Amino acid sequence: MKRVINHSKDWKLTEDIKTGFTVPESYFTCIEDELFSKLIEEKLPKHNGFKTPKSYFEELEDLIIKKTKKGKVITLKRKKIKLISVAASIALLLFFGSNFIFNNNNTELSSEEIISWLDVNANLLSNDEIAFALTELNINDINPYLAIKNEDIVESLLNSNDLDYLIEDINTK
């Protein structure tokens, strides 16, 4: 076996020198895997069976172009929702956290612990829970810094370049 390997190495060296041809690195170490893969592939179905609605691709460009024009407003809405989610999470935490602190004299939550809890658990709150919390709590009463100021909303609206869409969106609600 050893002789065969040596023979193979010698043969490779002379072959490189003779022809000048080279192969990609690890070509000969991967070739078996590739051959076996091809043999297995032959037994597999060639198509995956997925299909699309008729004329789906024909209508796609216009739909996407339309969406790109509405893109900024969608982002604004998402940002607002995200801000509300974070504010509601903090409000909930402060509400329950303060109850916990007042009812338990031995334990206090530091601001680092609150931030760390939010980092890990912010995603656990569903939109329904946040919506429920907002009807039960007034963020301004708990901490005025958490409130979304009217000036911020106006500024966001003025920065939007598609007010018509936003107005239409509000009217549909």
Next chain:
Amino acid sequence: METQQSLFISSLQEPETKEKAFKRLVQEYKERLYWHIRKIVISHDDADDVLQNTFIKVFKGIDKFKQDSKLYSWMYRIATNESITFINKRARERNIDITEMKQEMVSNLQSDVWFSGNDIQIILQEAVARLPKKQQLVFNMKYFDHLKYQEISEILGTSVGGLKASYFQAVKKIENYIINKHN
């Protein structure tokens, strides 16, 4: 070829030509990206959502595209990330593991109106859903999309040697799954 791509990218970045060039880009890549996404998210409706989000991200990000990579590999990367984020989000909402989520999606294929596959095609999808994420991607891109290893390497940022090994592992696992299913 390189110059042609640079010119096209410039037209995508210029405000006056952006919309027209973007429309061309969508025309050129919509089907390729759709099928790439569809194989990851399985249902047509989800693939449609992810595809549209992908193109919107491309539209928003094209101004910052530096041409360090090829345009198609950049777009494929966005599509891949969007699809994986989508699956992860769904799994998190349902509080289940991603592999479990994927298997559940495949098990719904039989009642999916946008799936016309036969039993062996469903078994193949089941086998793919059981693979680790990287092997799933490599298998789909190589076997169904016929991408070259070099192209997959540019998209996934993995060496060609590593991809060949992943593909071989994937194909072997698929074969074993199909054999076990038949016995």
